[in-house]
Amino acid sequence: MSGPHTTTMHRPANRPDVIKAVHGARWFTAAAVAVGAVNYGYALLLTRLLDVGSYARFVAGQWLLLSAATVATVTVPWVLAQALARARSNAERGDAGRFAVITSTCGGLVMGSVVAAVSTRFAGSATTLALALSTLLIYVTTVTAGWLQGEERMRTLSLLHVAEVLVKMAAGVFLVVALGLSDSGALAAFGIGALPLLLWWPSLPHGSGRPWRSASANRDLWRRAFGIARLQGLVALMAAVDVVLVTMLPTDPSEAASYQASVTLSRVPLFVAGAVSMAFFPALSRRRAGSQLSASAVRMYVLASLPLTASLATVPGALLGTVFPAEYSMMSALMAFTALTGFAVGAINLAVTFSQAVDDYACARWQIVGLAGYTLALVAGWHLDGVRGIAVGGALGAAAALALLLGRLVHRQGTAFLRRTPLLEPLLLTAVLVVLRPFPLVWLIAATAVGVRAVERFLRRPGAPDPAEDQTEVTAGHSSADPSAGLSESTTDRPGTAMAYTKADHPKAIAPHAEEQPGSLLVDAVWRGNARPAEDAALRHALSLARDNQVEGRLARAYPRQLADVVAEVDTANESFRENLVEVTGRLRAAGIPTVLIKADLAGDYVYGNFDLVVPDGRWEAACDALEGWYVERSTYWLERSTKVLLEPRSGPAAHLHTAVSWFGVPVLSTRRLFERAEPDGGAWLVPRPSDELRIWLAHGLFQNLSLDLSELFALRGLLAPDVVAEARREAAREGWLAGGDRALAVAVGAMRRLDEGTPVRLPVPLPVGASLRVGAEHALHLLRHGRTRVAVREAALRVPLVVAKRRRMLLS
Structure with a gap:
């Protein structure tokens, strides 16, 4: 059989990063929608399976559990993902993984104890135990999430999040219905749902000396952990402060319910921003500030969120009245403002991600100023016009906070991340929806078309050239049977891409950190044809790996005297x-x-x-x-x-x-x-x-x-x-x-x-x-x-x- 054809390929250096991040953002967005739908269904189903008292304890326990878990989910995965993205050796990867294990386990034990102590105020011993163990499991499994995010295995992570919520729902229904465990069973399901992530628990590279002590004493990782927790915690606080204020302030119950329902719909852009941030964060951590990759992330967020915001802001009151009960009649006056708030908070989340990707934790001061101004605008709005004033004040305060962070980001990173942002088409579509608002049926048709268009652009042209237009340029050459030939480019995640086969430019070159990797001796000698001098102990270690890979003969013939x-x-x-x-x-x-x-x-x-x-x-x-x-x-x-x-x-x-x-x-x-x-x-x-x-x-x-x-x-x-x-x-x-x-x-x-x-x-x-x-x-x-x-x-x-x-x-x- 003749040898494969030699080909050459031309691809921008940053294209694989963009494609991986874009695909990951798609998967995260789809997973967020699925998780939200299942969670909503689970809560709705429990209203029928639990009595009023048990359901009240479930809601209180769920709120406590999710509040405690927020600390882990905004710290451990982000720190680990960034450390893996920047790691230059297996030793650094191992340190990052062990640091994540230490912080997640210790954090889970501490927060589990806190949750248990608080839950004794409203629940029995069984529910308290379920909450404590669920907290610990949620904390521990964040290691898997961070590892997969850092490895940029976004599809696997997205599917695991969906599996987690499906297992939670199935386990909760079984424990409540079949075993009669009531609210304790419904809450224990949160911990059971986290178990699938343990199947993907990372295998940490071995370290020298005392790796666990070294990892726990790593000041750089602790600095990143506290910095990221501070930034992400402020984003989470900004997303929740208006809902908390509406609940605490003396407002009419129907008006408060209308506001909360409006916020629930309007926070979807925040989920999109979260998906884009998680998918792009590892690649952003490897690249310089203000790169084209940042522009791709912004473009993707705008493509998905701006049409959605326009639809929510212009939805006719007649349509809202058809979907929601009469008690929520105030929603039509609130949606325009809560939609703008949701878009602004999502954009703030993305801007903060750009800062934390380059270790710019000083932006927390600007976040605090923005949060303070946002809170003051909410309180001032309530004093001026009640719940409607809260909505108006929230939109103005969020826009001011966004402008503050964007101004600082532009000053530090330039305007490259804002280039090619698709604003013209979304603004024109918004104008059309505003004009059609008095005609609910026509508006609905137009909004559906806008949504379909947004989904199409999100899936096919998301912040980067369409993968269909990003085909590799392949030039056929002479056949070659050279056994040292290699492949010039991977096919990334696109099935059906033409395989490109070429002789490596430098078959005996070794990456700067290759010698630090276990198995590099085997790869050099067997795959690359470079049998460099080796000690007997190292060679026997390579031989063990060679037997696992069925190439012991190739290794032995590379070292015929020693083997x-x-x-x-x-x-x-x-x-x-x-x-x-x-x-x-x-x-x-x-x-x-x-x-x-x-x-x-x-x-x-x-x-x-x-x-x-x-x-x-x-x-x-x-x-x-x-x-x-x-x-x-x-x-x-x-x-x-x-x-x-x-x-x-x-x-x-x-x-x-x-x-x-x-x-x-x-x-x-x-x-x-x-x-x-x-x-x-x-x-x-x-x-x-x-x-x-x-x-x-x-x-x-x-x-x-x-x-x-x-x-x-x-x-x-x-x-x-x-x-x-x-x-x-x-x-x-x-x-x-x-x-x-x-x-x-x-x-x-x-x-x-x-x-x-x-x-x-x-x-x-x-x-x-x-x-x-x-x-x-x-x-x-x-x-x-x-x-x-x-x-x-x-x-x-x-x-x-x-x-x-x-x-x-x-x-x-």
Whole structure:
């Protein structure tokens, strides 16, 4: 097979950061909407499941719990995310992770005790215990949130937040209805809901000396923690002060309810700003102040929030009267002002994020001034015109506070973050909605169109060029079979992007911090072909990692003198492997049974424990009979007893006979089509067509291992010719797992690029858990549509427990 085509790529240096942040903001926004909807449904459902007294205790406990959790959610994840984004070595990453564990655990114990002490004033011992434990769990799991945010795994984090609230709701209903635990069960569900985040608990890099003491004494991390807590706490306080004042001041109950309902609707821009801030914060922490990345964040916020603010500010009173009871009639006079307040507070949140990304914690003084002015405007408004005055004063005070922070930001970071902000179209649409307000039906049609347009721009042109317009420029070159070739660019998160394959510009260059990374010796010697001098102890450590990645032979041949015993071991194993393979396939061919050898690279140079052969449909038992006398033991694994048999010989690697390319009894590739397309390989066996081989390696990672080791990356690297990839994608679409295959290939390509560059890569390379879950659902639906109900049900039933088991094993390894 000829080598892959060489390509060159041209991409702005900051584009991957923008795309990652944009995609993350989309996921966070969608998650915020889902979480808000489920929380609202949970509270509404409990009004029917609990008596009045129990519900009152639940509301009080929920308020106490969320107030306590606010401290953790605005401190630990942000500090950890920033530290990971800036970390230059595994030691710094480890320190940041251990600092987060220490602060979250200690904070959880302290705040849990405080919550317990306060809750004794209105609840019994069971409810008090539930609140204390839930507080501790919420605090501890913020480590996972911060780690995923710092790793920029925004989709995983978003899905976990949705899973958290779904588990909370399910657990709460079960504890209340099935076990009769009343308000204590409903509150305990908050802690149970946090448990899924423990499955993604980070594996911290090992440190030297006394790493836990070093992390706890890290003054820089403590400075950031206090600084970020101060900034984010002031934002949270500003978002809540008007609601608290309306509750405390002597106002008419219907007017207070109208204001609170208006604020609930008008705070949506704040959620959008929070999503954009969380997604962009890690990248902003690595970049200079006032960069184009900041402009992309502003653009994304304005695209989503300004049309929404315009719709809320101009909504006709007749429509509000249709949706809300008569007691909320004052909403039509308040919405215009609360909508402006919500937009301004969201913009303040984004401006504060820009400051904290560059460690500019001095902006807290300006926040305090703005908060003081905002509060004074609220109180003055109430004295002048009651609740309506509070709404007007809030809008004016929030606008003044925003102007104050923006002025300071422009002074310190310049105006680059405000460039290309899309204001003209939103302002024109606002004018149209104002004109149409007297005509509720026409206004509703126009507002719907505005909303659809905003969503379309948010999803397709969010603060950066449309990903569809951001295609990589690929220039075909000469073929190359150079084994040291690498990939020039990852495909980021866009499935279906053309794979670009090129020889690394400096295959032996080492990143400045590469030598600090565990496994760098292995990567340099095996992947990059640079066998630098190594001590025996370091080499044996690398050998252990090489065995885990099935490249011990490659490492041993790079150090033939120091690892002479391993060279001899691998040579013996290779000879035994070929002998058994030749004998088994020879016997089967003599019996008229062709075979296809899968998941094996005869030049892989490692110790095989077995080899996998696919036999044609209906020839499985005949193949076993033909091998009578060669094997001494026959066994099956209970989950694969109908598709795979293990034949153990007296010596050497075992033969695994498959009825299909399948995992856990679920076929992925068609056996008939595999044989039709298979090619001879100089022996009694056939090998898959290159596009089939590519899919088999990817499916093995996706459906079984949830990872790709170094030997698999070597195998994949030789299959990334554009025509092979294109054909593999067509076949994957036919088989019903295209999206999952694209995602796995994107991860593999990104890992190869990082290996070429000398940047740290975890080996084996983990595949996203979400990708495995998604490919399982995608493939099961495909099987169901094609009438294979039994196999589809099997895949759907096994996918989640298998993924959880694999994930747990990976975390413990």
